Structures are given as structure tokens and as C-alpha cells.
Amino acid sequence: MEIRIKGLTRDYSSGGKGIRALDHIDLTIPANRIFTLLGPSGCGKTTLLRCIVGLESPDSGEIAIGDDVVFSRERNIFVPPEKRGLGMVFQTYAIWPHMTVFDNVAYPLKSRKVPMEEIRTRVARFLDFVQLTGFENRPSTKLSGGQQQRVALARALVAEPKVILFDEPLSNLDAKLREETRKELRSFLTRLKITAVYVTHDRVEALALSDRIAVMRAGGIIEVGDPKKIYFRSDSRFVADFIGRANLIKGKVVALEGAHGIIDTDIGAIAGLNNQNIAPGRNAMLCVRPEFIRLTTSGVTEGRNVFRGKVETLLFIGEAYEGEIRIGDTRITTTVPPTVDAVEGGDIQISFDADHCFLLPA
Amino acid sequence: MGNKSALTPILIVIVGFLTISPVLMLIFGSFSEGFGTFSGFTLSKYVEAYTDPELSAVLLNTLVFTLGSAAVATALALFLSYMYTRTNIPFKFFFGVISIIPMMIPHILFSISWVLLLNPSNGILNRYLMELFELKKAFFDIYSLPGMILVEGLLDLPVSYLIIAPAMSAFDVSLEESSRVCGAGTLRTFTRVTLPVLRPAILASVILVVVRCLASFSVPSVIGMPGRIYVLATHIYRIISTGFSADYGKAAAVGMSALAAAILLIYLYRYLTSESDRYVTISSRGFKPAIIDLKGSKYPLLGFVGLISFVLIVLPVLVLFYTSMLPYVMVPSAKAFSLMSWRNWLEVLEDPISLLALKNSVMLGLVGATLGVILSIFVSYVIVKVRTRAAGVLESLSFLSFSFPGMVIGIGFMWFFVRTPLYATIWALLIGYIAVYLPYGIRPLSSAFVQIHSHLEESSKVCGASSFTTMRRIVIPLLIPGILSGWILMASIFMRELTVSVVLSRPGSEVLAVQILRFSEDGLWGRLSALGIIMILISSALVTAASFLGKTLAKGRSPAE
Structure with a gap:
């Protein structure tokens, strides 16, 4: 079910001064997709999620889920969370310690006065779905972190909600379990064809899990798009920098060549995709990601987007080196594969395709 | 909600x-x-209350009584919690019992059981010791400041223990270990490292016990008044319940200083306990505190702990039950048992x-x-x-x-x-x-x-x-x-x-x-x-x-x- 948010604002006061947690948010969350709110801590993503679910009441604006307006300051509508028919997985999982696994999962159905017979079959079905069959009578305090997470998921899904919301559900798991759970969650949600809103500050999680991502900062939404668009063709310098490691080189657009723009920088002219049609004469910034930079220590190639520099530092990080290349006064971060025989202080040549970098307004 | x-x-x-x-x-x-x-509106009640010639003695008694009891309770609590957390003394479950049970015995009954044991004229223990050693005078007069301090200190031991014991078990033992490595012995380490680090907990315990002693009425009334030792609580009680007419105004005027002192102390206590995190170091890594082997002194120390528990729990109930069966107070004897009903x-x-x-x-x-x-x-x-x-x-x-x-x-x-x-x-x-x-x-x-x-x-x-x-x-x-x-x-x-x-x-x-x-x-x-x-x-x-x-x-x- 689609969620439409219009002009949503939420103010807090803490220690005498006001903080605007959400600043006139307009957003449409498409139906039956995994939608992620991504941003650094304090950007308002959790507040937005809590407004959608009804645990917080915004100061102005409107929220509609499907055809139902669940919040409108103007029309004085506030549907309490228990009447919104949503499911949510909390960061702490919020598994009730005084209940068994069965009682936890059955709770939403009991609240909705579903007959006991049906409760049994549906709880069994969803416990099977999250691979916890046989755990019904286990006290919930005797579960591992991963199992608690699955109980929380089963509980959020069991009443077949219109929308399921996730508040950083993987942040309490260790790194290995997090990766596995991420994959599992993606396949669960894709099979269910349900609208999911997912909050995280982890860019890898967002890229791996989502159909669409909204990047937030300081109470506002900066950019919305599918993961590849956000990563490869971002419209915003903040997003480009936040979503992955990026080299940002300042300069001025001097010419246009089809889809590409030529930007004059400290290290010379660079060609890159000009998605935003920045006109010649304007200041701009070129963004190139480390993994797209090719390196070679032997031979000299002539052509576009080829530069020579010195290896400043090489940091061994396991699967590769993280290298810092210095060209004049400009430092470029690269991923150096172990096959390249670079040494610190040595000469090196870098190159990248014009289709693998892009221009941003400065 | x-x-x-x-x-x-x-x-x-x-x-x-x-x-x-x-x-x-x-x-x-x-x-x-x-x-x-x-x-x-009148100031006369204050004038009357604070020019009372007996007041200075009352205040001095109060000071000695509260500080003395706080010292007794805190010292015992330190000893017991050190034994519990840091030594290999046997029967550790005793300690939990010691800290809970005395709360169940009403203070007034505990005080009275000590009067029955140690009053100078017919205290059971006094009579018994007099007969045993052929003394002319009572062995110990409970109707005295030391008597009051002893009983009040025992009564407030649980409070003190509940403050000291958690601090003692949260103590980072590496502080002591480094002292040992630097060449200090067990005793020197205890006085130079352990006690100073525990200072906030000790201070908190002393303050809380002083506040409770200020409020305490059982010991001052049952033990203090017969010995004519008045503290603030009994002084106030005397003003409202004896003499020609109860003077609530004067009692209120005296009460103001007790209340002011207590409020001051309790906020000092709150300040100390909220700041205490800075002093008591709680180590993040999981550790079992180093257990000190008591060797030969194990059983004498256990005996002492056993004596405290006996005195705190069993004795009062025993004495009361014994007395309840007799027509008048007497030393246990064949005659006494024959008179029971x-x-x-x-x-x-x-x-x-x-x-x-x-x-x-x-x-x-x-x-x-x-x-x-x-x-x-x-x-x-x-x-x-x-x-x-x-x-x-x-x-x-x-x-x-x-x-x-x-x-x-x-x-x-x-x-x-x-x-x-x-x-x-x-x-x-x-x-x-x-x-x-x-x-x-x-x-x-x-x-x-x-x-x-x-x-x-x-x-x-x-x-x-x-x-x-x-x-x-x-x-x-x-x-x-x-x-x-x-x-x-x-x-x-x-x-x-x-x-x-x-x-x-x-x-x-x-x-x-x-x-x-x-x-x-x-x-x-x-x-x-x-x-x-x-x-x-x-x-x-x-x-x-x-x-x-x-x-x-x-x-x-x-x-x-």
C-alpha cells in the first residue's frame, strides 16, 4: 500500500532550545517495494518512521496510508498506532520477556480478536516462514539475538499488515549474522510482496536491501532513487559522499560533449557524465569512486582522464590496498588490487572512463 | 496513559x-x-526552646549517639561485605540473611530484647554473669550512651550493608593488585587503597545511618529514657507527652532543627551517591575478584559472623518468647521453667x-x-x-x-x-x-x-x-x-x-x-x-x-x- 507524506514537520525542544527533527517532508513511498530511509544519526529518519507508525505526532502536515489519512494536522486527524494496522520491528526487537515465543507472535492476533483456532494456524505458518518451527513454547528470554530478530519479524508479519516498518533491525547483530540476515530479509520481503519501510544508517545495508532509497540529512530528504542511481548518478554532493567512498575534485565546466561535460581542475581537464546539464562557465565538482580508478606502474598511456602521480600511502586492508595518490596538491583515494606492484613513494599512472565519473553542482 | x-x-x-x-x-x-x-505570630516558642538549659546536653547526646551508631553500623558492614566478596569464608549464604532478616524484627522489639538481657537490675545476661563471676555490680548497663549506640548500630547494619556491599563487589581488584606488586602487604593495601577508594560508599553509609538515627525513636525511648539520656527525638517527645500540657509549638521549634539537619544530610547523600561513579571504579571486563585465603583465621572469623547473626536474629526472638512465658523476668533455671505458662x-x-x-x-x-x-x-x-x-x-x-x-x-x-x-x-x-x-x-x-x-x-x-x-x-x-x-x-x-x-x-x-x-x-x-x-x-x-x-x-x- 502506498504511503503519501505531505509537509510533515516535527519540532522537539530539548534543554530550552528547539530542534527541528523533520522539516516539511514530502515523500511518496511506493506500494509493495522495500523503501529505505538512509542517513547519518540525528537526521530524522527514525522520527519519520515513528510518525508513520503513530508513535509520534507531527506538528504539521499529513500522512496517508493507502486511501486512509492517518494523520492530518489541518483536519485534526490522528489515528493511534493500534488502529493503523501496521507491523514494526524495533531496534531492540522488543520481545516481551514474560511471554513465550508463541505468545509473542500471537499477540497482534489476540489484540484483533481473531479466533483461537486461526491464531494457532497463522502463528505456526509464520514461525515456519521465519524457520522457528518447534520454538513455540520456548521462553523468549532463552533466544539468541538472531532468533529474537526472527520472532520480532514473525510478530510484525502475522497480522498481515498493510505496511511493515523496520527501525535499524540489524544493528544489534554481529557482522557475520548481519550479512546473512540481510539476505534472508530481502528474500522474505520480496516473496511477501509487502510495502516495507526500513530505517538504517548503514549504506551497504541500504544498497543491498532496498528497491528505493531516500537519503536524509538534518530533517530533510536530499535525494530519492533506486540504489544504482543513488550510487552512480547521484544529484547531490552530500549523497555522493555519504553513500560510498568518493573523490571529489573541484573545477569549472568548460565544454559539453554529448552526455559528457569537460571540467577544468587543478590536475587538468576531466570528462565526466553531466546528468544535471551544468552549463559551461559554472563551477562544478567531479565525483569518481575509488573502485573505478585503474592503476598502472609501467608504460605510458595517452588519452583522456589519464593522470600521473606519486603513491603517498598504501594501507593493507585484506582483499586490497587502500592507496592515496598525489597529483600536484590533489589527493586521490583508490583501491589498489594486490596485482599492481605499487610502492609508497613510487610513480603511478591513474585513469578512469568518462562514463564512470559524474559532475555535481558545486 | x-x-x-x-x-x-x-x-x-x-x-x-x-x-x-x-x-x-x-x-x-x-x-x-x-x-x-x-x-x-510569636517568636516565644523558639526563645523558649533554644534557651532551655537541657538543650545543650540533648544536642551533645544526639551527636554522640548518631555518629557512634553510624560508626558501629558502617564498620560492621565493611567487615561483613569484605568477608563476603573478598574472602573464602564458608557459609556465605549467611550474609544475605543477615542483610534482610533484621528488617522483619520491629526495632522496638529488638531494643526491648536488649533491655531484657542487659538492664542493670534484672537483665537476664547481667544476672547470669553476676552469678557466674560473683560480681557485685551489673556487668553492662544498657541504659547508657554506649548501650544505645550498640543497639542502634546493630539495627542500622542492614542499611549500611546494602550500601557498602555493592560498592565492594564493584571494586576493581587491579587497584589492589598493583599495590601488592608495589610491595605493600594485605593490611597496608587495605588501609591505603581499599578504604580510600570506597570512601564515597562509606560516607554515604555514615550519612544515611545518621539520618536514620535522628529519626529513630525506639532505642532512645526504650533504652535512653530509663537512663535519663535524652536525644532530640525523645526531647521532643518529652515536650509533647509529659508535664502539665503538651506544648506543640515548642516541640515544632525544636523539630525544625532536626528536620533541617536531616534534609541537609539527605541531599548531601544524594549528591555523594550521584557523584560516586567518578570514584568507585567499575571495571568493564568481567572478573572474579581475587579471593583472599583466610587460612587459620577462617573459623574464628566465621564464629564472629555467626555471633552477629545470632545476636541480630535469633536472640531477640528467643528472649521475647522466653519472657512471654514467665510471670516476671528471671534468669533461666529449673524454677523459671516450672513457672512457664x-x-x-x-x-x-x-x-x-x-x-x-x-x-x-x-x-x-x-x-x-x-x-x-x-x-x-x-x-x-x-x-x-x-x-x-x-x-x-x-x-x-x-x-x-x-x-x-x-x-x-x-x-x-x-x-x-x-x-x-x-x-x-x-x-x-x-x-x-x-x-x-x-x-x-x-x-x-x-x-x-x-x-x-x-x-x-x-x-x-x-x-x-x-x-x-x-x-x-x-x-x-x-x-x-x-x-x-x-x-x-x-x-x-x-x-x-x-x-x-x-x-x-x-x-x-x-x-x-x-x-x-x-x-x-x-x-x-x-x-x-x-x-x-x-x-x-x-x-x-x-x-x-x-x-x-x-x-x-x-x-x-x-x-x-
Whole structure:
């Protein structure tokens, strides 16, 4: 079910001064997709999620889920969370310690006065779905972190909600379990064809899990798009920098060549995709990601987007080196594969395709 | 919790009435001419109270009594918690018992059992030792300052232990280990490293015991007054209960300084305990503290611990039971055993005033604790979960009564009650009890609330449960342990309450502790002991029943429904 948010604002006061947690948010969350709110801590993503679910009441604006307006300051509508028919997985999982696994999962159905017979079959079905069959009578305090997470998921899904919301559900798991759970969650949600809103500050999680991502900062939404668009063709310098490691080189657009723009920088002219049609004469910034930079220590190639520099530092990080290349006064971060025989202080040549970098307004 | 906005102001009004109004009444009272009126502003009560030639002796006695008891209680607590956390002394389960059980024996009965043992004329232990060593004089006169300090120190040992023991077990042993590596021996390490690091806990314990001694009435009345050793509490009691006419104005004027001292100390205590994190180092890595092998001194030390437990728990009950069976106090002998009968018990059970006191105390325990816990649930909820500035005000207000000397607050309430129909009813006692002992309900409940993460409630709402269902199925079941310990604590305090009651109790609203005090003033030791044992039995039965009920409730909740 689609969620439409219009002009949503939420103010807090803490220690005498006001903080605007959400600043006139307009957003449409498409139906039956995994939608992620991504941003650094304090950007308002959790507040937005809590407004959608009804645990917080915004100061102005409107929220509609499907055809139902669940919040409108103007029309004085506030549907309490228990009447919104949503499911949510909390960061702490919020598994009730005084209940068994069965009682936890059955709770939403009991609240909705579903007959006991049906409760049994549906709880069994969803416990099977999250691979916890046989755990019904286990006290919930005797579960591992991963199992608690699955109980929380089963509980959020069991009443077949219109929308399921996730508040950083993987942040309490260790790194290995997090990766596995991420994959599992993606396949669960894709099979269910349900609208999911997912909050995280982890860019890898967002890229791996989502159909669409909204990047937030300081109470506002900066950019919305599918993961590849956000990563490869971002419209915003903040997003480009936040979503992955990026080299940002300042300069001025001097010419246009089809889809590409030529930007004059400290290290010379660079060609890159000009998605935003920045006109010649304007200041701009070129963004190139480390993994797209090719390196070679032997031979000299002539052509576009080829530069020579010195290896400043090489940091061994396991699967590769993280290298810092210095060209004049400009430092470029690269991923150096172990096959390249670079040494610190040595000469090196870098190159990248014009289709693998892009221009941003400065 | 729909009306969050209305809840906080309502609670501030209720708690404010309970804590601020008796203080205000006390202040007004100390400046008024007569009792029950506020007309005629006068300073004469202060002049009279503070030019009293006996006051300086009273103040000196109070100082020695409170500091002495604090020193005894804290030193014993240090010893016991060191033995418990840091040595290989056998039978460690003793220590938990030592810290809990004395709370069940009413202070007045504990004090009286020591009078029965060590009074100079016919104290059982004194007579026995005199016969054994053919002494001319009593071995030890309990009616003295050292006697008072000894008994009060033992009574406050549990309080002290509950402060020192957690600090001792949170102690980072590497601090001691590095001292040992630097060449210091066990004793030197203890005095140079262990004690200084524990200083905040030790100070907190001393302050809290001093505040409790200021409020204490059992020991000063049962042991101090027969020896003509008056402290502030008994000095005030003397002003309102003896002589030609009770002078509540003068009592209020004296009470003001006790109250001021207690409030000052209790806020110092709060400051120290909130800052204590800076001093007591709690190591993040999991460790088992290094256990010191006591070797040969193991059993002598165990004997000492055993003696303390015997003196604290078994002896008082034993002495009371023994005395309750005899027509008069005598050393155990064949003759004594031949004279034993249930006469005192039968007399008490036929005494209308004792029966009324029994009924009133049980009523106050059950109803008072229930009301007190209900109030505590709401106050703790606001303090822990709402956390607005108004909630902070509420917290400070409720903490204030932690300092209240019961008798002084009782006098403050007198001014209020005398103008209402509540005067001389047990409802007056009920209000006074809740005002003075509210923190004992709030403390277990707020720690229970702290453990309920807000996500647990929110997730219930998202699951479609109403606020009421969330309360019934999530919050209350998780609160049960806190509710229960708050209720047990309040019920057992109310059943044996003396200091507030001694002021507010009137004919018709007698309670157990006051009736026991009357018996002791009249020297009716046999009946006193019988009534005392009945009192201990009832409160133990109550505590057992309540904890049993709690266990079945906690168990029955989850699988059923």
C-alpha cells in the first residue's frame, strides 16, 4: 500500500532550545517495494518512521496510508498506532520477556480478536516462514539475538499488515549474522510482496536491501532513487559522499560533449557524465569512486582522464590496498588490487572512463 | 496513559501535599501562640526552646549517639561485605540473611530484647554473669550512651550493608593488585587503597545511618529514657507527652532543627551517591575478584559472623518468647521453667486495647501499603518514563520525605489534622505513614520501570493493543516483582511503625508499636513479649503470603490466557 507524506514537520525542544527533527517532508513511498530511509544519526529518519507508525505526532502536515489519512494536522486527524494496522520491528526487537515465543507472535492476533483456532494456524505458518518451527513454547528470554530478530519479524508479519516498518533491525547483530540476515530479509520481503519501510544508517545495508532509497540529512530528504542511481548518478554532493567512498575534485565546466561535460581542475581537464546539464562557465565538482580508478606502474598511456602521480600511502586492508595518490596538491583515494606492484613513494599512472565519473553542482 | 499531561500535575499536588504541607505546618506551628490556630505570630516558642538549659546536653547526646551508631553500623558492614566478596569464608549464604532478616524484627522489639538481657537490675545476661563471676555490680548497663549506640548500630547494619556491599563487589581488584606488586602487604593495601577508594560508599553509609538515627525513636525511648539520656527525638517527645500540657509549638521549634539537619544530610547523600561513579571504579571486563585465603583465621572469623547473626536474629526472638512465658523476668533455671505458662498470651488476647491495636496495625499495613504502592506506581512512571521538568520536580519532592524524622513530620501533620475530621482516626496515621515512607515504595518501582524499555510498550501498540491492554498484558506483568517488593517493604514498615504513630495515635487509633511502648513504660514485660511475638508472626506471615502470591502470579500469567 502506498504511503503519501505531505509537509510533515516535527519540532522537539530539548534543554530550552528547539530542534527541528523533520522539516516539511514530502515523500511518496511506493506500494509493495522495500523503501529505505538512509542517513547519518540525528537526521530524522527514525522520527519519520515513528510518525508513520503513530508513535509520534507531527506538528504539521499529513500522512496517508493507502486511501486512509492517518494523520492530518489541518483536519485534526490522528489515528493511534493500534488502529493503523501496521507491523514494526524495533531496534531492540522488543520481545516481551514474560511471554513465550508463541505468545509473542500471537499477540497482534489476540489484540484483533481473531479466533483461537486461526491464531494457532497463522502463528505456526509464520514461525515456519521465519524457520522457528518447534520454538513455540520456548521462553523468549532463552533466544539468541538472531532468533529474537526472527520472532520480532514473525510478530510484525502475522497480522498481515498493510505496511511493515523496520527501525535499524540489524544493528544489534554481529557482522557475520548481519550479512546473512540481510539476505534472508530481502528474500522474505520480496516473496511477501509487502510495502516495507526500513530505517538504517548503514549504506551497504541500504544498497543491498532496498528497491528505493531516500537519503536524509538534518530533517530533510536530499535525494530519492533506486540504489544504482543513488550510487552512480547521484544529484547531490552530500549523497555522493555519504553513500560510498568518493573523490571529489573541484573545477569549472568548460565544454559539453554529448552526455559528457569537460571540467577544468587543478590536475587538468576531466570528462565526466553531466546528468544535471551544468552549463559551461559554472563551477562544478567531479565525483569518481575509488573502485573505478585503474592503476598502472609501467608504460605510458595517452588519452583522456589519464593522470600521473606519486603513491603517498598504501594501507593493507585484506582483499586490497587502500592507496592515496598525489597529483600536484590533489589527493586521490583508490583501491589498489594486490596485482599492481605499487610502492609508497613510487610513480603511478591513474585513469578512469568518462562514463564512470559524474559532475555535481558545486 | 492517555492523559499524560494531566497525570504529572495531579501527582505533584498529591506528593506535594504529603511532603510540603507537614513541613509548612511545622513552620507555621513553631511561630504560633496556641495549638491548632495560626493566629498570634510569636517568636516565644523558639526563645523558649533554644534557651532551655537541657538543650545543650540533648544536642551533645544526639551527636554522640548518631555518629557512634553510624560508626558501629558502617564498620560492621565493611567487615561483613569484605568477608563476603573478598574472602573464602564458608557459609556465605549467611550474609544475605543477615542483610534482610533484621528488617522483619520491629526495632522496638529488638531494643526491648536488649533491655531484657542487659538492664542493670534484672537483665537476664547481667544476672547470669553476676552469678557466674560473683560480681557485685551489673556487668553492662544498657541504659547508657554506649548501650544505645550498640543497639542502634546493630539495627542500622542492614542499611549500611546494602550500601557498602555493592560498592565492594564493584571494586576493581587491579587497584589492589598493583599495590601488592608495589610491595605493600594485605593490611597496608587495605588501609591505603581499599578504604580510600570506597570512601564515597562509606560516607554515604555514615550519612544515611545518621539520618536514620535522628529519626529513630525506639532505642532512645526504650533504652535512653530509663537512663535519663535524652536525644532530640525523645526531647521532643518529652515536650509533647509529659508535664502539665503538651506544648506543640515548642516541640515544632525544636523539630525544625532536626528536620533541617536531616534534609541537609539527605541531599548531601544524594549528591555523594550521584557523584560516586567518578570514584568507585567499575571495571568493564568481567572478573572474579581475587579471593583472599583466610587460612587459620577462617573459623574464628566465621564464629564472629555467626555471633552477629545470632545476636541480630535469633536472640531477640528467643528472649521475647522466653519472657512471654514467665510471670516476671528471671534468669533461666529449673524454677523459671516450672513457672512457664501461656497466661501472658491469654491476657493479651483478652485485652481490648491490644486487640484494637492489632486490628489497626494489620489494617494500616494492608490498606496503607496498597495505597502507597498505587501512588508509587504512578509517581515512578512519571519519574522514569515521562521525564519532563515537572517530573524532575516530582522526583525531588518524593525524595524529600526520605529525610523526614517521623516524629517531627507527625507534629507538622497534627496542626493540619486537628482542624479536620481526620484527627484521632487511623486515616490520619495512614496519611502520615505514606508521607514519611513513600520513597520505600518508589525505589523498587522506579527500578522496575527502568527495566521496561519503551519499545516493549510501543511494540504492543503497533500490534494493535489499546493502552489499557498494553498496561494489563505488558506493563503490569513486568512490574509485578517491583510492585511486590514495594508492597512487602511498605506493609512491614507500616505494621511496626512507631515514630509517626507515637504523635498521631490517639485513644481509638492505637497501633501495635505504640501499645508495646506503653507496656514497656509500665514494665509489663510478659504481655509485651507475647504481643511482640504475635506482631512478628503476623508480619512474617504477610510477607510469606505476598511473595507466594507474587510467584504464582508471575508464573500463571504467561502460559495461560
